[in-house]
Amino acid sequence: MSTGLDIAIVGATGLVGGAMLEILAERDLPVRRLIPLASRRSAGKTVEFRGENISVQALDDFDFSGVTFALFSAGASVSAVHGPRAVAAGAWVIDNTSQFRYDADIPLVIPEINSHTLGTQPGIIANPNCSTIQMLMALAPIHRAVGIERINVATYQAVSGAGRGGVERLRRDTVSRLAGEEPAPDPAGLSIAFDAVPQIDIFMDNGYTKEEMKMVWETRKILEDERIMVNPTAVRVPVFHGHSEAIHIETRTKVTVPEVQKLLNSTPGVQVFDERALGGYPTAVSKGAHRDSVYVGRIREDISHPRGINLWVVADNVRKGAALNSVQIAETLANT
Amino acid sequence: MSTGLDIAIVGATGLVGGAMLEILAERDLPVRRLIPLASRRSAGKTVEFRGENISVQALDDFDFSGVTFALFSAGASVSAVHGPRAVAAGAWVIDNTSQFRYDADIPLVIPEINSHTLGTQPGIIANPNCSTIQMLMALAPIHRAVGIERINVATYQAVSGAGRGGVERLRRDTVSRLAGEEPAPDPAGLSIAFDAVPQIDIFMDNGYTKEEMKMVWETRKILEDERIMVNPTAVRVPVFHGHSEAIHIETRTKVTVPEVQKLLNSTPGVQVFDERALGGYPTAVSKGAHRDSVYVGRIREDISHPRGINLWVVADNVRKGAALNSVQIAETLANT
Numbered sequence: 001m002s003t004g005l006d007i008a009i010v011g012a013t014g015l016v017g018g019a020m021l022e023i024l025a026e027r028d029l030p031v032r033r034l035i036p037l038a039s040r041r042s043a044g045k046t047v048e049f050r051g052e053n054i055s056v057q058a059l060d061d062f063d064f065s066g067v068t069f070a071l072f073s074a075g076a077s078v079s080a081v082h083g084p085r086a087v088a089a090g091a092w093v094i095d096n097t098s099q100f101r102y103d104a105d106i107p108l109v110i111p112e113i114n115s116h117t118l119g120t121q122p123g124i125i126a127n128p129n130c131s132t133i134q135m136l137m138a139l140a141p142i143h144r145a146v147g148i149e150r151i152n153v154a155t156y157q158a159v160s161g162a163g164r165g166g167v168e169r170l171r172r173d174t175v176s177r178l179a180g181e182e183p184a185p186d187p188a189g190l191s192i193a194f195d196a197v198p199q200i201d202i203f204m205d206n207g208y209t210k211e212e213m214k215m216v217w218e219t220r221k222i223l224e225d226e227r228i229m230v231n232p233t234a235v236r237v238p239v240f241h242g243h244s245e246a247i248h249i250e251t252r253t254k255v256t257v258p259e260v261q262k263l264l265n266s267t268p269g270v271q272v273f274d275e276r277a278l279g280g281y282p283t284a285v286s287k288g289a290h291r292d293s294v295y296v297g298r299i300r301e302d303i304s305h306p307r308g309i310n311l312w313v314v315a316d317n318v319r320k321g322a323a324l325n326s327v328q329i330a331e332t333l334a335n336t
Numbered sequence: 337m338s339t340g341l342d343i344a345i346v347g348a349t350g351l352v353g354g355a356m357l358e359i360l361a362e363r364d365l366p367v368r369r370l371i372p373l374a375s376r377r378s379a380g381k382t383v384e385f386r387g388e389n390i391s392v393q394a395l396d397d398f399d400f401s402g403v404t405f406a407l408f409s410a411g412a413s414v415s416a417v418h419g420p421r422a423v424a425a426g427a428w429v430i431d432n433t434s435q436f437r438y439d440a441d442i443p444l445v446i447p448e449i450n451s452h453t454l455g456t457q458p459g460i461i462a463n464p465n466c467s468t469i470q471m472l473m474a475l476a477p478i479h480r481a482v483g484i485e486r487i488n489v490a491t492y493q494a495v496s497g498a499g500r501g502g503v504e505r506l507r508r509d510t511v512s513r514l515a516g517e518e519p520a521p522d523p524a525g526l527s528i529a530f531d532a533v534p535q536i537d538i539f540m541d542n543g544y545t546k547e548e549m550k551m552v553w554e555t556r557k558i559l560e561d562e563r564i565m566v567n568p569t570a571v572r573v574p575v576f577h578g579h580s581e582a583i584h585i586e587t588r589t590k591v592t593v594p595e596v597q598k599l600l601n602s603t604p605g606v607q608v609f610d611e612r613a614l615g616g617y618p619t620a621v622s623k624g625a626h627r628d629s630v631y632v633g634r635i636r637e638d639i640s641h642p643r644g645i646n647l648w649v650v651a652d653n654v655r656k657g658a659a660l661n662s663v664q665i666a667e668t669l670a671n672t
Contacts, residue, residue, distance in 0.1 A: 005451070008495070012367075047363065048355050123505070128400055135365030149650070150640050150641070152488050152640065153638070154490035154569070154582040156492070156532040156573065163473040171514065174510060174514065175514070178507065178510065178511070185397060189615075190447065190615055190619060190621075190622075191621075194574060194576050194620075194621060195575060195619050195620050195621040196492040196573055196575055196580045196619060196620055197619055198580070198582070198617055198619070198633070198634050198648045199614065199615075199617065203612040203613065206636065206639060207593070207612060207634070207635070207636030207637070208353070208636060208639070229639070229640035229641070230639075230640055231584060231638050231639060231640035231641070231644065231646065232636070233490070233582040233584075233646060233648070235582065237492065237532055237573050237574070237579075238530060238573070238574045238575075239530050239531060239532055239574075240530050244532045244534070244571075246534070246569040246571065248488055248567060248569075257543070268446060269570070276539040276543060277539065278525060278526070278535065279525075279526055279535075281534055281535065283526065283531050283532060283533055283534070284530075284531050284532055285526075285530060285531040286526075286531075295639075298534050298543070299543070300542065300544060301542070301543070302567050303542060303544070303552070303565070303566075303567060304486050304487070304565035304566055304567035305486070305567070308375065308567065310567065312534045312569070
């Protein structure tokens with residue numbers, strides 16, 4: 001199915017939708033027709049694709065017949081309603097929400113890791129959560145080589161993970177707090193300006209947030225290993241673009257720092273940037289925006305555990321964490 | 337020695353020195369004479385203490401005779417030269433730098449935890465690193481109750497930990513990056529504006545930074561237990577005041593969340609703020625400035641370990657992390 005594809009972007013006016021358009025324009029997937037879809041409120045706006053302005057259509061009225069790939073990024077409830085409808089019309093749905101991720105019969109895919117779980121008949125493919133994707137890009141090669149028993153991870157997540165609204169709010173609230181004024185309360189959560197907020201998504205009964213549990217559930221599903229123990233703390237920080245993660249793993253078999261560097265250096269999509277000197281590590285500002293790779297630094301043996309390794313992992317959460325990964329799933333399907 | 341004390345503040349024009357003046361003014365230590373000291377460059381400036389403007393004197397020329405407590409916070413090299421000189425003149429030196437912390441015969445003191453290590457003859461007392469103090473305020477009661485085997489901690493540290501320069505730089509660089517301009521490079525390190533930087537202090541041979549190793553060394557010394565394993569990742573975030581820490585502990589004996597809450601609720605200097613709801617946890621903005629307590633939230637059982645507990649700990653790094661702890665050491669000495 002590699003000549004002339006009709007591709008629909010659901011949520012085309014959002015931050016991830018916009019990145020999908022950019023990434024599709026940059027890459028080689030042969031797009032015959034690009035169909036931007038959004039809510040009725042956004043219908044009639046235009047988006048740019050390969051230098052052309054295209055009108056956004058209302059999702060509600062749209063007939064998916066003839067569409068090969070429908071990339072959804074407009075919230076779980078939208079995917080719940082319209083995803084199955086698109087599949088019924090014959091489209092592959094690549095869903096960037098949490099709606100279907102934990103269904104046993106829905107593949108949850110990072111193409112570099114588990115593209116073998118993709119089916120052959122159009123259906124729904126779930127795109128993992130941004131924090132999970134960049135973590136597993138760095139950990140999957142290590143897991144394959146020596147086995148990972150346990151992951152302890154603390155995140156430093158950018159506001160772009162909360163969409164355009166998150167980005168605009170950080171900008172606005174930063175100006176307020178610089179001026180000594182307290183931003184107006186927002187039902188979406190605490191203001192992140194000059195703060196670090198240890199809550200993303202709702203609380204679960206076990207005291208973890210749903211964002212944290214996503215990393216637990218998705219790690220096991222993607223690595224196809226229910227034995228892996230994961231202990232995440234997910235924290236939003238005042239960063240516009242790029243999630244960072246302090247990851248501490250315990251492996252089944254001892255692995256050294258040079259072995260980890262060698263494994264990651266030969267992993268497509270991963271770049272090791274690890275010098276023990278000022279600036280010799282990735283950060284959100286230096287490596288977390290407008291880049292496709294997942295960057296790994298601060299690789300060191302954990303002095304508190306005989307088989308422990310620490311890593312610092314940075315990636316563009318909107319690209320590899322969402323839009324790019326979805327496009328890569330489409331590319332993988334198109335090439336099979 | 338509780339009536340009429342002469343107290344010298346070395347580094348009185350700095351951020352921690354200023355907080356020491358504020359805290360001494362608020363509390364009950366009977367100050368007869370307050371002597372602000374600084375480098376020659378700052379001599380002649382004035383600082384305020386209890387409504388009075390006091391001239392800053394040059395440290396180099398100052399004779400410590402008659403001074404009961406000399407609180408040092410002007411860098412390790414200043415303490416190295418002038419600390420022993422102050423002790424020779426009969427003063428207690430309470431040193432807020434890393435100069436003497438790891439000397440076996442120098443007490444390293446958090447008064448709520450190990451004031452029993454204070455001597456009776458004037459000498460040097462070291463004030464621990466800010467990140468260690470707030471972590472151990474939360475962990476010492478748990479260690480006493482059930483024993484802690486291992487600590488895995490990722491920090492979210494405020495720029496006030498780097499002094500006035502750090503605070504001013506965040507303000508300046510935030511304005512630059514909001515305007516789309518890249519801040520000028522600074523030999524002090526990467527700009528933290530809208531970023532998360534996984535380096536504080538220099539790199540050690542084992543790949544940890546010195547800031548991280550301080551948390552290892554100081555935890556063992558203060559808790560007087562060389563068996564405790566500590567694995568820190570220290571990260572600077574764009575927060576003005578208040579360090580946050582995602583702490584994961586493994587205890588020797590299993591402890592439940594209600595037991596931890598009960599232990600911490602009865603610990604002076606610690607406040608539990610832990611509701612599983614929006615805003616139901618401490619953050620740097622809400623609890624990290626102008627407060628004396630160490631705040632603990634997000635207490636939950638670690639689903640990846642049978643004897644694991646997670647906590648989120650926030651405190652004012654300039655007060656309890658530095659100035660307040662130093663004043664409390666002086667108070668403890670004054671009352672014995």
